[in-house]
Amino acid sequence: xxxxxxxxxxxxxxxxxxxxxxxxxxxxxxxxxxxxxxxxxxxxxxxxxxxxxxxxxxxxxxxxxxxxxxxxxxxxxxxxxxxxxxxxxxxxxxxxxxxxxxxxxxxxxxxxxxxxxxxxxxxxxxxxxxxxxxxxxxxxxxxxxxxxxxxxxxxxxxxxxxxxxxxxxxxxxxxxxxxxxxxxxxxxxxxxxxxxxxxxxxxxxxxxxxxxxxxxxxxxxxxxxxxxxxxxxxxxxxxxxxxxxxxxxxxxxxxxxxxxxxxxxxxxxxxxxxxxxxxxxxxxxxxxxxxxxxxxxxxxxxxxxxxxxxxxxxxxxxxxxxxxxxxxxxxxxxxxxxxxxxxxxxxxxxxxxxxxxxxxxxxxxxxxxxxxxxxxxxxxxxxxxxxxx
Ligand SMILES: CC(C)(COP(=O)(O)OP(=O)(O)OC[C@H]1O[C@@H](n2cnc3c(N)ncnc32)[C@H](O)[C@@H]1OP(=O)(O)O)[C@@H](O)C(=O)NCCC(=O)NCCS
Numbered sequence: 288x289x290x291x292x293x294x295x296x297x298x299x300x301x302x303x304x305x306x307x308x309x310x311x312x313x314x315x316x317x318x319x320x321x322x323x324x325x326x327x328x329x330x331x332x333x334x335x336x337x338x339x340x341x342x343x344x345x346x347x348x349x350x351x352x353x354x355x356x357x358x359x360x361x362x363x364x365x366x367x368x369x370x371x372x373x374x375x376x377x378x379x380x381x382x383x384x385x386x387x388x389x390x391x392x393x394x395x396x397x398x399x400x401x402x403x404x405x406x407x408x409x410x411x412x413x414x415x416x417x418x419x420x421x422x423x424x425x426x427x428x429x430x431x432x433x434x435x436x437x438x439x440x441x442x443x444x445x446x447x448x449x450x451x452x453x454x455x456x457x458x459x460x461x462x463x464x465x466x467x468x469x470x471x472x473x474x475x476x477x478x479x480x481x482x483x484x485x486x487x488x489x490x491x492x493x494x495x496x497x498x499x500x501x502x503x504x505x506x507x508x509x510x511x512x513x514x515x516x517x518x519x520x521x522x523x524x525x526x527x528x529x530x531x532x533x534x535x536x537x538x539x540x541x542x543x544x545x546x547x548x549x550x551x552x553x554x555x556x557x558x559x560x561x562x563x564x565x566x567x568x569x570x571x572x573x574x575x576x577x578x579x580x581x582x583x584x585x586x587x588x589x590x591x592x593x594x595x596x597x598x599x600x601x602x603x604x605x606x607x608x609x610x611x612x613x614x615x616x617x618x619x620x621x622x623x624x625x626x627x628x629x630x631x632x633x634x635x636x637x638x639x640x641x642x643x644x645x646x647x648x649x650x651x652x653x654x655x656x657x658x659x660x661x662x663x664x665x666x667x668x669x670x671x672x673x674x675x676x
Contacts, residue, residue: 291512292388293522294674296325297634302472302503302622304405310348311359313504314339314401318360321397321506325518329508331360333395337367338383340376340400341626344415345407356401370626373419374575375663376400377505377629378530378670384509385528394511400627401504412500419664421536433497433576435537435665437489440578442543444491447593451491454577455482456599458495458619461574464606465616467649472501472622496577501622505630507637523637526656527562527673529555535667544593548669549573549586549662556658556671557588564588567610567673568654569639571632573662574617583660584612587671611651614639629661629670640676 298320300313308316322329339353348355353367370380377400384398404412417431425435443449459479465471477495485493508518515522531551534540540547557563564587572587574580581595589610590598598604604612615621615635618628636657644650656675663669 290389292385292509292525293512293515294507294525294633294637295510295515295518295522296321296329296508297637298324299470299505299631299634300503301470302501302624305502306406308502310401310403313403313502314356314399315359317399317504317506321508325508326520327518329518331362334362334365334397335393336365336387336396338370338380338398339367340370340380340629341402342371342373342376344402344404344625345411347403372668373663374625375629375661375668375670376626378659378661378672381507381629381633381672382528382530382670385525388509388511394514395508397506397508398630399504399506400630402624402626403502404500404624405502419667424536432665433492434489436576436578437492438537439543440491443578446544449581449596452479453596453600454496454581455479457574457577457580458482460605461613461617461619464614464649465620467646468616468621471616471620472499473620492576498575498618498623501624503622503624503627505627505634507630507633521641523640524675525672526675527556527560529553529559530670532668533666535664537665544582546582546586546662546666546669548666549583549660549671552669552671553587556673560673562656562673566656567658568656569611569614569651570658570660571615571635572612572660574613574619575623579662580612580617587658587660606649606651614649614651632659632661636674640674
């Protein structure tokens with residue numbers, strides 16, 4: 288039996304604030320987009336199982352969410368499972384789909400993500416944005432993720448000489464990329480001067496270090512390798528799937544400036560793919576805060592430990608650079624609908640690898656191998672996937 292796994296269709300809603308759409312509307316929209324994306328067509332009856340990532344911010348549909356989504360998508364009765372691993376829920380849903388096919392149990396599976404965040408008042412959102420740390424410790428200390436990542440940033444600056452300007456360059460790059468992406472939430476450019484003069488949220492972070500609060504959904508369809516030609520002339524192959532966990536509370540970690548879950552996940556993915564960091568043509572990484580992107584350069588081996596700041600300052604992660612990162616605008620500016628984000632990254636990577644980014648100025652030219660890096664909470668969970676055309 289063929290153990291290769293192909294992505295054959297990808298779909299996504301716009302990311303943003305949609306007061307008139309609920310999770311059902313968002314999920315159906317992205318599911319239909321994914322069905323339409325497989326150029327030879329997919330009979331929905333071929334779909335045998337679904338994994339759907341969501342934190343269910345606000346607690347709106349905490350029970351049986353995945354069953355509700357497949358019912359709404361008119362593919363009832365199939366097994367459907369909600370996957371919850373904080374901000375990495377989407378990529379863990381993708382991983383579950385890959386494993387279902389690799390095990391030989393399933394031929395065609397969907398992996399999706401859906402999150403509705405903007406209908407909560409700010410203080411309720413603040414609560415939900417802290418539920419994925421070690422709550423007994425970190426809540427007691429009055430922290431949530433902006434303040435935890437701010438401490439990580441301070442430590443990185445202290446140990447490695449990373450500067451606020453370098454964090455700013457990440458924000459400026461990702462806003463510029465999002466301004467060209469019609470599906471992004473914050474489609475405006477930001478200058479380094481605007482970044483530096485924004486008021487502080489959690490020192491050293493100002494507004495432009497933080498991702499926004501977002502509604503959105505994404506769906507991808509995967510199948511057994513030898514069946515891919517029935518659905519599309521442009522399959523994208525899953526070359527490596529790695530994942531890991533870490534101590535949730537940052538005070539329990541050996542080194543606050545590293546995300547071990549992501550390092551472990553990256554090692555596994557490179558090993559499975561038989562590849563090295565130099566083989567990656569571009570990456571979508573988890574930049575919930577600017578420091579998170581900078582550390583991802585180090586976790587993924589694009590920069591030596593402590594030298595993430597140098598990589599951005601030298602321009603290597605810009606479109607046209609040695610390793611473009613977050614050409615979608617990233618979480619920072621494309622948006623971060625928690626449980627959807629990992630699937631949204633696969634959506635971007637697949638479109639780019641097929642040469643179908645639609646906006647020519649955002650297309651990474653001639654790319655054959657890409658990496659998606661998705662982190663849960665402040666690093667408690669992570670997945671790294673390597674895809675190739
Ligand atoms: C930063 C934050 C508090 C802003 O919330 P807010 O003040 O309620 O923002 P609003 O939605 O009212 O938007 C106000 C303006 O700021 C802009 N804006 C909102 N968030 C922004 C962000 N992160 N970066 C840049 N601009 C942002 C909006 O576009 C809007 O602009 P406009 O007035 O020109 O339309 C909120 O985005 C936040 O909590 N982000 C962090 C999310 C998070 O921690 N996620 C989990 C990561 S692990």
